[in-house]
Amino acid sequence: MTRKSRKLEHLHYSLQICDRAATAGWEDIALIHQALPEISLAEVKTDCAFLGKPLRAPLMLNAMTGGHPDTAEINRRLARAARRAGIAMAVGSQRAALDEPALAYTYTAAREENPDGVLLANLSAACTPAEAAAAVEMIHADGLQLYLNVPQELAMGGGETDFRGVLANIATLVQCLSVPVIVKEVGFGLSREAVTALYRAGVRYIDVSGAGGTNFFAIESARRGRRRPEMEGWGIPAAVSLLEALQLQRPLFLIASGGLHSALDVAKGLAAGAGLAALARPALQRLVQGSPGELDRWLEQMIGDLRAVMLMAGAADLRALVRKPLVITGRTAEWLRCRGVD
Ligand code: FNR
DSSP: OOHHHHHHHHHHHHHHOOOOSSOOSGGGEEEOOOSOOOOOGGGOOOOEEETTEEESSSEEEOOOOOSSTTHHHHHHHHHHHHHHHTOEEEOOOOHHHHHOGGGTHHHHHHHHHOTTSOEEEEEETTOOHHHHHHHHHHHTOSEEEEEOOHHHHHHHSSOOOOOTTHHHHHHHHHHHOSSOEEEEOSSSOOOHHHHHHHHHTTOOEEEOOOBSSOOHHHHHHHHTTOOOGGGTTOSOBHHHHHHHHHHTOOSOEEEEESSOOSHHHHHHHHHHTOSEEEESHHHHHHHHHSOTTHHHHHHHHHHHHHHHHHHHHTOSSHHHHHTSOEEEOHHHHHHHHHTTOO
16 A cells, blocks of 8 residues: 555545544533623624734644645645635645655645645654755745654554654754644544643644544544444543643643534634634535535635624634633533543
């Protein structure tokens, strides 16, 4: 199996697998309805800045693809949607183009389509400083996402099995890169312990990418022709992961992601304290399976709905949204209690 065809299989299986072993937990967070908001919808603002550039809304199309000729068009169309919506985007792992430079166009297509927008490079956290710098340079990235994906490596068969030295490598990368480093999971979440270790290593941007959305254990076992439902519940639900990280009260920029489906989910992540919300599979689904323009319409609706939710919660801007009360119930509340986080 070549890396190129694996890229297409990830796209294929991520869209095919929609049964979820566990939820992301966003349903356990409630923003309180305010019947007297005393705000006009016209004055509700979602604009913000990320990595020194303005965004129309605190949203990102998270890392997905590149590395196969067919993926150039997908990255181009994702970047077009991100530009039109005024939101950020990350390309998928650039390993393929580092190994085979002729494939760089499958990633640079995104930068061509959105020359001024926020675009993130993406590589494994085990990459070398030279590889990291090359990935950033390739797409003139505003930041580099380093992904952690232990369960995926173990599930894929023939993947990495030695995970020693990754934290020290991240510390080195943070030191020597010219752009900010964002450490992310790929759908299994980051624990309080992992976030603390990353903070101590100098990382200031964390994307929790928790469980409950895209499930790489399921994707990899489907690719191998044998699903392993008994293993597919592994991971920290996205809402739990975000709340654990927030409770550390470190000066971190947190990105809520994993199983976000609606503006209401996004608003909960932002109200809890995330600076940005990122979505992968739901955007891919609209792009690949939807009618022309569907991803654009969905993102417009998402931003419109976010403004409506903010108004209903009594928040005229994102700073006000963070100060709004939240109620946390169910499995998420139980989990945080068991972990000694209230
Ligand atoms: C991903 N994701 C991912 N992450 C990463 O850091 N590098 C990558 O190359 C990929 N590739 C990839 C391919 C496909 C098809 C999907 C759906 C996802 C993970 C992604 O960025 C995100 O962290 C998770 O998908 C969780 O978000 P959702 O999908 O639940 O919104």
